[in-house]
Amino acid sequence: MNASQSTTSSTKTPSTVRIKVKRQDRPDTDPYWQPFDVPFVANANIISCLQQIASKPVTADGRRVAPVAWDCNCLEEVCGACTMVINGVARQSCSTLLHELVSDGTGTTDEPIVLEPMSKFPVLRDLFVDRSRMFNNLKAIKGWVPIDGTTSLGSGPKEDQASQDMRYALSRCMTCGCCLEACPQFTFDNDFVGAQVIGQALYFNMHETGAELKDDRLEAMEAPGGIADCGNAQNCVKVCPKELPLTEAIASVGRQTTVHAIKSFFTGK
């Protein structure tokens, strides 16, 4: 009876957790796997596990290795920097709590937690990827409000509540890359821009002043890699940690490009 009780309690709160990390020393070298054991701390997040590894970079089989590199900044799921693939799913390592992964009702602690860098972006080192493709794509669609000039533009335009609600939701994008990692159409080396940029195109097209660049944005959306490459798998909206209405944004920009393309077909722009 005692034995069974102790088994039960050890299943629920293990003393250590096995973490398997996909490592890569340089951008141009091959990846490899290393297991680490870290102490189980209730409410710890994945980043604190990585800090544990950094403080004692010894693998589960006792080899001393270089500490695991990763990217992070805000630690409160608003910057997007610490996105990685955790147990096969793209999410932020700051808001992924250890106990969710260890005792998620199944009670299995034998399964290691698997950490991988996002597969759709070039790896710089270990779990640290280069997400500049997303920022370049934002530049391509002119993801800003054009207010530069030498004269006063006066007060900003008024905005109705419904538009404000939609734009607020779209403004929460933190360029983390989860939607792109989960997208079957967005690959490592194609030119699809993915849900992130399509959402931001709508965000700036809906702004009264930002709409001055609407035609430019829609032309970028009609270019190779633009909205037409969406395959409607709708994974983006399901993995988005900020719950952006991405599929509705894609449909909206789809309508805008349809109208824009028909107009320019008949008027020649």
Next chain:
Amino acid sequence: MCIRVYVPSHAGPAIVSQPEPKSPDIGFMDRHHFLLRRLHSLSGIVPVGVFVIMHLFTNAQMMWGQDETGESTFQHEVDFIHATPALLFVEIALWGAIAFHAGLGVLYMTGIVPNVMKYRNLDNWRYTLQRVTAWVALVFIFVHIATLRWRWSMFGWFTPFYARVDAETGWTHGGEAMALPLTAYALQYSWLVVVFYAVGVLSVVFHWANGLWTAAITWGVTISKGAQRRWGFMCAGLGVALTAFFLAAMVGALKYDLDSDMTERQQKALDKVVPTWRGDAPDSSNE
């Protein structure tokens, strides 16, 4: 927005192996990227998809069998289609539309990374199935047209389709009503044909119904989640209806008894176009 890429000094220079996005212009496909994508969507709906509805509805008439002279509602529909002026040009346009849709579709499928085993959800299954059924439908439609319409003998499988065949001369532009017997003969050729048609037609129906659902998003018709859900019910309804038409056609073709249901003149006409039918036909369901 400030872009900072922190590269640990011991990691060496950041070699970004990814190609630069957006090279300005390359060729015809890139210059007309959006137009071609939208024509791909449109070609699936209007020539191909609408034809599939008509085709399956026509086939469903086989369920009613034939009268003592060999005439049937199915034959009536087939005669109506065959009376279309310049039918061959309509057919060529249709084959062209299918080839256009299939060719671009295959091109657009290159390089994609389906991930339904990682991101398991209904929409991702739909996405994956849309691409699987595309390949199945492509093979099925090719074999279907090649055997029945082009009357190729594939691997000894010879099941030509003619609307009417003259019992005396074998002339294939008039005479006995042969649409139903020849379709029944084709499907009763082997149980493998029945399986092939079931898989093929259901793939086509799924691809068409799901394609109609996603096209509404692509073109910006259904924007809100509610609209997408409601249109989803409509498309699912279409899929169920087309499946029912297919089942009716299948029942009609399989219950038709080549030995006892054909008139004597129909038997003579069948002798003219498929002299071997008596030896081949009882293969599956007539025993």
